[in-house]
Amino acid sequence: xxxxxxxAFKPTDLGPNAQKFLRYWHKVGGNAAGFDVASLQxxxxxxxxxxxxxxxxxxxxxxxxxxxxxxxxxxxxLRLPDDFxxxxxxxxQQQVAARYDVCEDYTCGVAGTIARRPTGGRPVIFRSFLSLxxxxxxxxxxYFINIDDDPxxxxxxxxxxxxxxxxxxxxxxxxxEFLDIGHGAPE
Numbered sequence: 001x002x003x004x005x006x007x008a009f010k011p012t013d014l015g016p017n018a019q020k021f022l023r024y025w026h027k028v029g030g031n032a033a034g035f036d037v038a039s040l041q042x043x044x045x046x047x048x049x050x051x052x053x054x055x056x057x058x059x060x061x062x063x064x065x066x067x068x069x070x071x072x073x074x075x076x077x078l079r080l081p082d083d084f085x086x087x088x089x090x091x092x093q094q095q096v097a098a099r100y101d102v103c104e105d106y107t108c109g110v111a112g113t114i115a116r117r118p119t120g121g122r123p124v125i126f127r128s129f130l131s132l133x134x135x136x137x138x139x140x141x142x143y144f145i146n147i148d149d150d151p152x153x154x155x156x157x158x159x160x161x162x163x164x165x166x167x168x169x170x171x172x173x174x175x176x177e178f179l180d181i182g183h184g185a186p187e
Contacts, residue, residue, distance in 0.1 A: 011087030
């Protein structure tokens with residue numbers, strides 16, 4: 001597998017969807033009330049909703065998917081399980097869970113690039129993502145929102161690589177970086 005990057009991520013490395021989402025996150029302070037789809041504030045990022053989904057920690061190490069956007073379901077032929085970790089190859093599941101634990105501990109984000117082999121024999125899809133913590137009023141973690149982003153400079157650098165270990169319907173993390181959103185990030 002490829003080596004993983006672990007340096008602090010710069011917002012300028014993000015594509016347009018993720019940059020817009022990050023600006024909105026800062027505007028509402030990451031507060032869960034700002035992500036209520038009925039709120040007037042949320043209307044400014046409503047166009048991003050088809051590219052988003054929620055990741056909800058269950059307190060015992062599990063991560064559950066909620067509210068998967070329509071564009072993600074259609075484009076990637078996602079038939080996603082409730083258990084977020086089940087979309088990853090088995091060898092990476094604990095690493096992904098540990099990454100989200102770090103994000104919860106530091107109240108930081110994580111960004112990176114994934115490869116997904118859709119069902120139906122379609123070619124591997126390379127996508128970039130950004131996950132940010134959404135906070136309760138007491139500043140504890142409520143859930144994460146993940147936004148799919150495809151800045152060409154990140155996805156194209158993997159074009160043509162072979163991923164024989166990646167089975168149909170599974171995802172592999174090619175790189176990730178923690179994003180300091182004002183509370184620090186691990187080195």
